[in-house]
Amino acid sequence: MTDQLRLMAVHAHPDDESSKGAATMAKYVSEGVDVLVVTCTGGERGSILNPKLQGDKYIEEHIHEVRKKEMDEAREILGVKQEWLGFVDSGLPEGDPLPPLPEGCFALEDVDKAAGELVKQIRAFRPQVITTYDENGGYPHPDHIMTHKISMVAFDAAGDPERYPEAGEPWTPLKLYYNQGFNRPRTMALHQAMLDRGLESPYGEWLKRWEEFGQRERTLTTHIPCDDFYEIRDKALIAHATQIDPDGGWFRVPMEIQREVWPTEEYELAKSRVDTAIPEDDLFAGIRDNA
Numbered sequence: 001m002t003d004q005l006r007l008m009a010v011h012a013h014p015d016d017e018s019s020k021g022a023a024t025m026a027k028y029v030s031e032g033v034d035v036l037v038v039t040c041t042g043g044e045r046g047s048i049l050n051p052k053l054q055g056d057k058y059i060e061e062h063i064h065e066v067r068k069k070e071m072d073e074a075r076e077i078l079g080v081k082q083e084w085l086g087f088v089d090s091g092l093p094e095g096d097p098l099p100p101l102p103e104g105c106f107a108l109e110d111v112d113k114a115a116g117e118l119v120k121q122i123r124a125f126r127p128q129v130i131t132t133y134d135e136n137g138g139y140p141h142p143d144h145i146m147t148h149k150i151s152m153v154a155f156d157a158a159g160d161p162e163r164y165p166e167a168g169e170p171w172t173p174l175k176l177y178y179n180q181g182f183n184r185p186r187t188m189a190l191h192q193a194m195l196d197r198g199l200e201s202p203y204g205e206w207l208k209r210w211e212e213f214g215q216r217e218r219t220l221t222t223h224i225p226c227d228d229f230y231e232i233r234d235k236a237l238i239a240h241a242t243q244i245d246p247d248g249g250w251f252r253v254p255m256e257i258q259r260e261v262w263p264t265e266e267y268e269l270a271k272s273r274v275d276t277a278i279p280e281d282d283l284f285a286g287i288r289d290n291a
């Protein structure tokens with residue numbers, strides 16, 4: 001390896017980096033790859049999802065600062081760098097009919113303008129590989145879908161000197177991936193492994209909803225072996241204390257079952273400017289050899 005490898009992971013909220021691709025990032029960090037998490041919003045409109053912290057007045061009044069601190073801790077646990085794009089959380093609209101999105105939020109920003117902020121980060125960090133969400137956002141949060149949109153624009157524009165000339169020296173990233181860690185084959189395998197051992201699966205409802213919505217199967221092009229880093233992933237997630245119940249469904253599948261049944265994190269190669277053979281087991285396949 002003659003050139004420094006750099007991986008950029010674009011996420012919507014603080015905590016998304018710890019639930020999507022965290023073990024992959026920790027693995028690459030351990031190999032000397034430079035990893036930068038770009039967080040689009042401050043997560044200001046996230047609810048407090050940890051029942052032990054609900055009703056805490058200090059947290060309610062200082063949610064922005066609290067989530068910043070949580071992110072600092074997760075960043076250190078994962079060993080990554082992190083930058084904020086500075087957009088405001090749109091919140092997850094709930095109700096029927098859905099309420100309008102709040103004024104000034106990320107999802108209402110102009111896509112091309114917002115993408116300029118990401119172009120700036122790409123040109124400054126110069127990643128060969130970028131990860132983001134698919135067109136459904138992985139799950140239908142307006143900020144996740146917006147994250148997808150600006151990533152697509154920025155991936156195409158960052159290397160073009162005619163576009164965003166004020167955003168720094170052009171840099172052409174080589175591969176763009178969608179996080180597909182919550183894929184159906186994995187969920188079904190873990191669900192079955194729990195049942196086979198007479199344990200209660202946390203995935204029953206999830207799989208049922210999946211059937212109902214009839215979501216299309218994604219193409220899993222890339223499987224990253226990273227089970228040595230599952231503990232780091234969980235520690236980083238728990239650092240987002242307002243967002244996760246440490247006794248909840250997230251942590252119900254014993255580590256040894258996860259390792260045995262599903263020791264990889266999955267990605268879908270969305271765009272590539274290098275040749276690569278599918279399936280891959282390395283986000284830098286086709287780049288590492290030519291670096």
Ligand SMILES: [Zn+2]
Binds near residue numbers: 012013016141144
């Ligand atoms: Zn999110």
